[in-house]
Amino acid sequence: MRCLWLALWLSATPHPPQQAGSVPLDAAREARVQALGKVLRCPMCQGLSIADSGSSAARAQMDRVRELVGEGKTDEEIRAYFVARYGEWALLEPSAQGFNWLVWLGPPALLLFGALVIARLVRRVPKAPAGRGTPEEAPTADPYLEAVRAELKK
Amino acid sequence: MSRRPLAALACVAAAVALLLFAFAKQFGRDPHEVPFKLKDQPAPDFTLTRLDTGEKVALAQLRGHPLVLNFWASWCGPCQLEHPTLARAAQRYGAEAHFFGVVFEDTPENARNFAGSPDGRFPQLIDPQSRMAVDYGVTGVPETYFIDAQGIIRDKAVGPLLDPQELASRLAALQTQRPGTGASR
Numbered sequence A: 001m002r003c004l005w006l007a008l009w010l011s012a013t014p015h016p017p018q019q020a021g022s023v024p025l026d027a028a029r030e031a032r033v034q035a036l037g038k039v040l041r042c043p044m045c046q047g048l049s050i051a052d053s054g055s056s057a058a059r060a061q062m063d064r065v066r067e068l069v070g071e072g073k074t075d076e077e078i079r080a081y082f083v084a085r086y087g088e089w090a091l092l093e094p095s096a097q098g099f100n101w102l103v104w105l106g107p108p109a110l111l112l113f114g115a116l117v118i119a120r121l122v123r124r125v126p127k128a129p130a131g132r133g134t135p136e137e138a139p140t141a142d143p144y145l146e147a148v149r150a151e152l153k154k
Numbered sequence B: 001m002s003r004r005p006l007a008a009l010a011c012v013a014a015a016v017a018l019l020l021f022a023f024a025k026q027f028g029r030d031p032h033e034v035p036f037k038l039k040d041q042p043a044p045d046f047t048l049t050r051l052d053t054g055e056k057v058a059l060a061q062l063r064g065h066p067l068v069l070n071f072w073a074s075w076c077g078p079c080q081l082e083h084p085t086l087a088r089a090a091q092r093y094g095a096e097a098h099f100f101g102v103v104f105e106d107t108p109e110n111a112r113n114f115a116g117s118p119d120g121r122f123p124q125l126i127d128p129q130s131r132m133a134v135d136y137g138v139t140g141v142p143e144t145y146f147i148d149a150q151g152i153i154r155d156k157a158v159g160p161l162l163d164p165q166e167l168a169s170r171l172a173a174l175q176t177q178r179p180g181t182g183a184s185r
Helices: A001-014 A027-039 A055-069 A075-086 A097-123 A142-153 B002-028 B077-093 B108-114 B127-133 B164-177
Strands: B048-052 B056-057 B067-072 B100-103 B124-126 B145-149 B153-158
Touching: A027 A055, A027 A075, A027 A142, A055 A075, A055 B127, A097 B002, B067 B077, B077 B100, B077 B164, B100 B108, B108 B124, B145 B164
Parallel strands: B067 B100, B100 B124
Antiparallel strands: B048 B056, B048 B124, B067 B145, B145 B153
16 A cells, blocks of 8 residues: 555656756767667666666766766776666676676577587487388387287188 | 386486576565675775865775765765765764765756855765766665775665665774774864
8 A cells, every 4th residue: 555655756746957957968979878888887777778768877888978978988988887887687698707707608408408419319210120110019118019019810 | 117117207307406406596576686796895086076065085094984875875864864864974983984865967057056055064076977886886776885994885775875874884884894993083
């Protein structure tokens, strides 16, 4: 009930009147801003990048990215700026180092392992013995099967 | 046992060990929780303008006393809920610590209207483009940072601070960070 009340109350509040966004840079630098925004995770709507999110926090971060690009910072420096404040969590693509190698190498390793298992299983399937008639008629050590076959031949 | 089942067993054991290692490293933490990387780090410098007087306020001039920074916006419901708690705390502990609100992604007019109300009785700072908020690693509002007298960020409250006792204990913990005695000014 308390949650319902809170949800109703929050939905009744007016849409956030955000501050005006910063002015886009020239085409080349703005392309860098957008590319960087695509790899940084929005802290509010966490499945989205800050370039794709319409939240106020994402917009503030995009403004900061634009400002840092305008100051001449490299892409690596800008990523480091966000990692220093939000951790590796801020990167939609984790950097390939330390424990993160598991994320990068795990799926291909699992695929390779699966392929090896399938290859071994395929190799193990016995071929039908040549010149011995149908597999049903192949000699067997099972006395029950032999008895059934004898009955069928009668 | 022949070599083939042993090899298969070793493969399965290695895979299980790897999974357990991954789970042990990541389980126990909320994947939605944004890490607080600035804990025990020097607070990023800022110079902002006071909403009421237009006076400039810099972090450097606040050193020597604990600082409570509350990021808020007038459009944020939980911020409105917690504001009376912060205002009362600012009145009660204002002699021991600085209290400042930082307006996040809001227009000065809206912020002024809200801060001018009886609940808004502690100084508010305007943060153009929310640059300072991003410098501090703010993930949304409300968030409240507790900075010690040496300018080190010691704690952060994510979400509304509704319990005066919680606010008091966080502030008390901040004051114990101060070297020497005489926390009051």
